[in-house]
Amino acid sequence: MLYMTVTYDDDNLAKHKVSHDEVDEVMDADLRVDVELLPSRRGNQRIMLIAFTLQGRLLEAGIEFFPERDHVFHADDASKQYKAEFERSIKQ
Amino acid sequence: MNKKKSHLSSENQKRLDNLKAEAHERILKREFVQFRVDAPMMNLLLKVASHKRQPLGVMLREWVEHQLAKEAKLLPVPSVDLPGGQAINEKSPQKEIEKVVLDYQSGRIKLSDKEYRALMDWLLDHHLAAKYARLA
Numbered sequence: 001m002l003y004m005t006v007t008y009d010d011d012n013l014a015k016h017k018v019s020h021d022e023v024d025e026v027m028d029a030d031l032r033v034d035v036e037l038l039p040s041r042r043g044n045q046r047i048m049l050i051a052f053t054l055q056g057r058l059l060e061a062g063i064e065f066f067p068e069r070d071h072v073f074h075a076d077d078a079s080k081q082y083k084a085e086f087e088r089s090i091k092q
Numbered sequence: 093m094n095k096k097k098s099h100l101s102s103e104n105q106k107r108l109d110n111l112k113a114e115a116h117e118r119i120l121k122r123e124f125v126q127f128r129v130d131a132p133m134m135n136l137l138l139k140v141a142s143h144k145r146q147p148l149g150v151m152l153r154e155w156v157e158h159q160l161a162k163e164a165k166l167l168p169v170p171s172v173d174l175p176g177g178q179a180i181n182e183k184s185p186q187k188e189i190e191k192v193v194l195d196y197q198s199g200r201i202k203l204s205d206k207e208y209r210a211l212m213d214w215l216l217d218h219h220l221a222a223k224y225a226r227l228a
Contacts, residue, residue: 004107004110004111004114006111006114021119021122023115024115024118024119025115025119027111027112027114027115028112028115028116028119034100034108036100036101036104045101045103045104045107047100047104047108049108054125054127055126055127055128063108063111065104065107070107070111
């Protein structure tokens with residue numbers, strides 16, 4: 001496995017009271033919805049992950065894939081749109 | 093539930109699989125889990141622990157271990173074929189798996205992402221990941 005450095009926008013995470021551990025739990029969730037977003041202004045691919053944390057908090061976490069690192073640019077409680085997307089996927 | 097992989101390009105999926113594997117390792121290293129209980133349940137837990145003359149954490153850990161052993165027996169045994177025909181699952185003999193690890197480390201065999209992940213999972217499950225830290 002090629003280990004990538006993960007970096008975080010800590011201001012964004014603090015604003016939404018999301019910890020690094022919670023983001024890890026979203027990344028590792030088997031029960032997860034992944035949505036590809038438009039590339040960033042830098043041209044990097046971005047995705048949004050929607051999943052429950054171990055404590056049962058439904059989060060959305062945005063990741064930007066830089067060539068040498070994965071950057072968590074956003075994490076917050078799942079928005080209505082993503083909550084609906086997640087619930088739809090569970091039913092499928 | 094299946095992940096909505098259809099939304100992702102194969103390149104992004106690969107990055108994401110890697111991200112998941114790394115996050116999983118960090119979660120394992122925590123060796124810690126916590127959860128909320130409401131006040132009535134907390135009260136009851138404390139009463140039962142007190143009655144049993146056990147610290148609450150010790151009692152809960154015993155309960156979890158007991159139930160986990162039962163549940164683990166019900167899990168399906170996923171099996172992945174490694175190069176050389178060795179199937180890797182929870183029943184694979186340690187000697188055989190360690191031979192695969194050594195072959196991989198020395199470059200004699202190559203592993204796909206799926207095979208590598210199965211191997212890493214096996215080593216983690218058998219507390220051998222640290223011994224073969226160079227594998228990563």
